[in-house]
Every structure is written in C-alpha cells, then in structure tokens.
Amino acid sequence: MVVEKEGTFEIDGLSLYTKSWLPDGPVKAKLIFIHGFSDHLGRYNNFFTALASRGIAVHGFDQRGWGRSVRKPADKGLTGPTSQVLADMAAFITSHLLPPASSSSDVPVFVMGHSMGGGQVLTLACHADYQDSVxxxxxxxxxxxxxxxxxxxxxxxxxKVQAGRLAGRLFPHRQLRHEIRPEHLSRDPEVVRSIAADELMHNTGTLEGLAGLLDRTAALASGEVRPLPGGAVRSLWVGHGTLDKTTWYEASKKYFDECTGEVKDKYFRVYEGWYHQLHADGPESVQFYKDVGDWVLARCGEDKPEAKL
Structure with missing residues (x-):
C-alpha cells in the first residue's frame, strides 16, 4: 500500500503545492522529482506509486507558475529567472537531505527531472554555487x-528566439502561450486525450521564463554547462526515447557522450521507438518504472550497479 500526502512548501512568501508518495514499509531511498513545462505532479501518479511500492519515497512540488501552485491567472508561467528556478529546487532538495526528527537513520537521496525539469536538474547539478550544499x-x-x-x-x-529574448527584457512578465501537441508526448491515445483535457496544463509561459528556458537549453546543447571536476555528481542516469518529438534524443546522447566525463558512474538508457513521456507511453511504461527503480535501489546497496554505457 502506498500513502499519498499533499502539502505546501513555503519559500520567499510563496506557497507551492507539494505531494509525496510514501511506502507503507521501510523507506530505502528518497527521490525528489522536478516536473516539466506546463506539467504538474498529478500526471506522474502511476510512476510514483510504482516506485513507492518498492520502498522509494517520492517527493515533488508544482513549480512556480505551474499546476496547483497557480492561484490566479497572472501566476501562469510566472517562474522567475533561472536563478529563482534553481533556488527553489535547491531549497526543496535541501529540505529532504536531512532525516526527519523521528528517524534514527537517513536514506540516500536522488533527484530526477523530466523534460524542462530534466534540463533544470542538470543545470543545478553543474552549478558551482550548489556543489557542496546540494x-x-x-x-x-x-x-x-x-x-x-x-x-x-x-x-x-x-x-523568433532573438525577438523573444529582446521582448523578455522589456516585458518580462508578459504571458505567451507555447502549445505542445499532446499527440507528440505519448503513444497512448488515452494519455493524449487526458493531456488535451487537463486544465492544469495551460501551456502559458512568461517572456522572462521562456527566455531563461532557452538560455539554459543553449548552454547545455553547446556543452558550456557540464558536471564540474571533483566528483560532486556521483551518479547519473539518462533515459530518452528515440522517437521523442518534443526534446531531442540525439542531443541528449551527444551531451552524455561528450560532456559527462567527470561522472564515473553513469548510464544512458535508450528507449527504441518511444515518445517523450516515458512514464506515460502506454503499457510498456512499466519497463521504465522498473529501470528507474532498479537503478536507484542498486545504489542503496541492494544490487551491484550495472555496467556503464
């Protein structure tokens, strides 16, 4: 049985929606999850339940501007600049690094991001200011x-990119819709229909937020942002579908091959023929659940880590 708990995370006077999926038995690991653009935690329930059923507690929050953290229309897409995005993630992760007062022991903490959230997580992991603290x-x-x-x-x-960046400097909080076609996200017709009907997926960003997203992506794609020397990034797992129509499989593989040399324990999982939402890409997604759970638990002492790829 998995226990679900809702709550809030307070930061800078703002209350962000949180949810946790907790094992009924002993907690073997904690996974902090960062969702993607126009997304929210409610879209990952099956995935998180599967992990929690194996002893992995999952904790996440709807980021500023997204999901249930939106309180009024003006909040949609109001993420702030990249510095704010990283500070929010760092604060939330830090809040889960220490064991609760009622616990006599701690468990390993893992951080995972999907899509835009994956780029944010990678940017945070490579940022010099957070190497020791996070x-x-x-x-x-x-x-x-x-x-x-x-x-x-x-x-x-x-x-379009240059015009957007210029406008973002002049009108940072002006909202702009960026439609992502649901049929590009998943091969599962039911998932596609649910995305189209989900009122929390508003596809609205601010010019400042979209400019920050573009800048982070450009820095990753160019290899400017990469894990720093010293081994702070201890382990890295990347999963990508070869038929992803939203983010680019080839760019992820190139980054992994050329920019992660400082990471000794790393693995790239190819999902041949899969789309963008590996966690909701039809019945085969149970394999994705297993892959992630196996990798996490192997680093909790249950099994030997698989060979690098």
Missing part, C-alpha cells in the same frame, strides 16, 4: 527525456 550530498541524478535541445519538429526559428 550536489555532493545527493546520491544520484536521473534525467527523463531532458530538455537539452528542441526536437527538429519543435525547434523555433533563430529570428
């Missing part, structure tokens, strides 16, 4: 379909 205490980092680069189907023109 990155080093985390046992492992996981990226699901990370936003390292747009897929060819979604890539905006150079002119």
């Amino acid at each position: 990155v080093r205490p985390v046992r492992g980092w996981l990226l699901e379909s990370p936003f390292v680069s747009f897929s060819p189907e979604e890539k905006p023109s150079w002119l």
Whole structure:
C-alpha cells in the first residue's frame, strides 16, 4: 500500500503545492522529482506509486507558475529567472537531505527531472554555487527525456528566439502561450486525450521564463554547462526515447557522450521507438518504472550497479 500526502512548501512568501508518495514499509531511498513545462505532479501518479511500492519515497512540488501552485491567472508561467528556478529546487532538495526528527537513520537521496525539469536538474547539478550544499550530498541524478535541445519538429526559428529574448527584457512578465501537441508526448491515445483535457496544463509561459528556458537549453546543447571536476555528481542516469518529438534524443546522447566525463558512474538508457513521456507511453511504461527503480535501489546497496554505457 502506498500513502499519498499533499502539502505546501513555503519559500520567499510563496506557497507551492507539494505531494509525496510514501511506502507503507521501510523507506530505502528518497527521490525528489522536478516536473516539466506546463506539467504538474498529478500526471506522474502511476510512476510514483510504482516506485513507492518498492520502498522509494517520492517527493515533488508544482513549480512556480505551474499546476496547483497557480492561484490566479497572472501566476501562469510566472517562474522567475533561472536563478529563482534553481533556488527553489535547491531549497526543496535541501529540505529532504536531512532525516526527519523521528528517524534514527537517513536514506540516500536522488533527484530526477523530466523534460524542462530534466534540463533544470542538470543545470543545478553543474552549478558551482550548489556543489557542496546540494550536489555532493545527493546520491544520484536521473534525467527523463531532458530538455537539452528542441526536437527538429519543435525547434523555433533563430529570428523568433532573438525577438523573444529582446521582448523578455522589456516585458518580462508578459504571458505567451507555447502549445505542445499532446499527440507528440505519448503513444497512448488515452494519455493524449487526458493531456488535451487537463486544465492544469495551460501551456502559458512568461517572456522572462521562456527566455531563461532557452538560455539554459543553449548552454547545455553547446556543452558550456557540464558536471564540474571533483566528483560532486556521483551518479547519473539518462533515459530518452528515440522517437521523442518534443526534446531531442540525439542531443541528449551527444551531451552524455561528450560532456559527462567527470561522472564515473553513469548510464544512458535508450528507449527504441518511444515518445517523450516515458512514464506515460502506454503499457510498456512499466519497463521504465522498473529501470528507474532498479537503478536507484542498486545504489542503496541492494544490487551491484550495472555496467556503464
């Protein structure tokens, strides 16, 4: 049995929606999860339940501007600049690094991000200001379909990107809709229909937030942002579908091959023919649940880590 708990995380006077999926028995690991663009925690219930049933407690929050952290229309997409995005994640992760007062022992902490959240997680793991306070205490980092680069189907023109960045400096809080076609996210027709009907997935960003997303992606795609020397990033798992029509499989693989040399324990999982939402891509997604759970638990002393790829 899995116990679900809702709550809030207070930061800078703002209350962000949180939810946890907790094992009924002993907790073997904690997984902190960061969702993607126009997304929210409610979209991952089956995945998180599967992990919690194996002893992995999952904790996450709807980021500023998204999901149930939106209180009024003006909040939609109001993420703030990249510095704010990283500070929010760092504060939430730090709140879970220490064992609760009622516990006599701690368990390994892992951090995972999907899509835009994957790019954010990777940016945080490579940021010099957070190496000792956040990155080093985390046992492992996981990226699901990370936003390292747009897929060819979604890539905006150079002119549109430059115009957007200029407008973002002039009108940072102006909202702009960026539609992501539901049929590009999953091969499962039921999931596609549920995405189209989900009122919490508003596809609205601010010019400041979208500019920050583009800047983070450009820095990752160019290799400018990568794990730093010293081994703070202890372990890294990346999973990507080869037919992802939202973020680009080839860019993720290139980043993994060329930019992660400082990470000794790393693994790239290829999902042949899968789309963007590995956690909701039809009946086969149970394999994704197993892959993530196996990798996490292997780093909790249950099994030997698999060979690097």
